[in-house]
Amino acid sequence: MRLSRLRGENNEGLLAGLIILLVLVMGVVEPGFLGPATFANVVRSLLVDLTFALGMLVVIVSGGIDVSFTAIAIFSGYGVIVLMNDLGADGTFWPFALAALTGAVLGSLNAAMVAGFRLPTLIVTLGTQGIVRGALIAFIGSQYLSNLPTGLETLARSDLFAITTGGGTARMTLLALPVALLCVLVALLLRSTMLGRSIYAIGGDVESARRVGIRVGRVQTFVYLFAGALAGFGGLMHVTLSRQANPYDLVGSELDVIAAVVIGGASIFGGRGSVLGTVLGVTLIALINNSLVLLGVPSAWQRLAVGLLVLLGVGLQALGQGRRKSTPILAEARS
Numbered sequence: 001m002r003l004s005r006l007r008g009e010n011n012e013g014l015l016a017g018l019i020i021l022l023v024l025v026m027g028v029v030e031p032g033f034l035g036p037a038t039f040a041n042v043v044r045s046l047l048v049d050l051t052f053a054l055g056m057l058v059v060i061v062s063g064g065i066d067v068s069f070t071a072i073a074i075f076s077g078y079g080v081i082v083l084m085n086d087l088g089a090d091g092t093f094w095p096f097a098l099a100a101l102t103g104a105v106l107g108s109l110n111a112a113m114v115a116g117f118r119l120p121t122l123i124v125t126l127g128t129q130g131i132v133r134g135a136l137i138a139f140i141g142s143q144y145l146s147n148l149p150t151g152l153e154t155l156a157r158s159d160l161f162a163i164t165t166g167g168g169t170a171r172m173t174l175l176a177l178p179v180a181l182l183c184v185l186v187a188l189l190l191r192s193t194m195l196g197r198s199i200y201a202i203g204g205d206v207e208s209a210r211r212v213g214i215r216v217g218r219v220q221t222f223v224y225l226f227a228g229a230l231a232g233f234g235g236l237m238h239v240t241l242s243r244q245a246n247p248y249d250l251v252g253s254e255l256d257v258i259a260a261v262v263i264g265g266a267s268i269f270g271g272r273g274s275v276l277g278t279v280l281g282v283t284l285i286a287l288i289n290n291s292l293v294l295l296g297v298p299s300a301w302q303r304l305a306v307g308l309l310v311l312l313g314v315g316l317q318a319l320g321q322g323r324r325k326s327t328p329i330l331a332e333a334r335s
Helices: 002-007 012-029 036-061 069-087 094-117 121-140 150-157 176-192 194-204 206-211 216-242 254-263 275-294 299-334
Strands: 159-165 168-173
Touching: 012 275, 036 069, 036 159, 036 168, 036 176, 036 194, 036 216, 036 254, 036 275, 069 094, 069 121, 069 216, 069 254, 094 121, 094 216, 150 216, 176 194, 176 216, 176 275, 194 206, 194 216, 206 216, 254 275, 254 299, 275 299
Parallel strands: none
Antiparallel strands: 159 168
């Protein structure tokens, strides 16, 4: 019983143990790795992916998959910058609200096709990715923008706190605060609301969910609007943190986010997953990438490592799924 509690409902304990082991190993290999500067750099590097992963978590728990979120993200982030530059407008907070709204509008394309026509989510979101990215390049812009509005530039340089040590100053970006708040809100949504329970229900068995009165179409509509809004918010965060807007960014990096959610215990079959597991999964991917960069390992090996983690996570889930299917029979035999 104690072992199962330590392991966690979605193996969060095992994942936390793996992260601690990786940190200790890197601390031995590179003594400078253990310090506030590394912590700040890892957190900064995972903020955008964690925002995307929260939206992906909700989609996967509902039994779907979304590969369009990166296109929606860069459309929203880049589009807001272009609009602000064209209007000569400035701001710090309202651009994020506009980016989230833009993402939700684009996410409605997925919602309409999945909830309205019950089409396969992978095919729908692949199509949406192409449409959104093509529209961005054709109608919004294809030029690299190196100058952001003053409000966003100031936000990019703003720190939540700074720690000065002998090795320099470790700065925690202010944008870590809204991401932490999003983690809390998504956790409350999934665990403490009827909507969250409905998302788990349709991911577990959509037909059974319909029979008990859950309005599957409405729940799926919310899921893809919500994922789109988080993608839009994360897209502008990426632009702000990198201090440049490139319409060719993000698309192609879906694997890291999906890997983090799956490694974090979310079932690719739907119906299972947690915010804590997702945070740990994103942290593990960020640590692996930062560690490999620190060790001078080529980027191709980073992609290999992430791909292997995805296969391992899905393989373990498939194995666990087979065991769970046999559990009722064994339980009945024992009783």
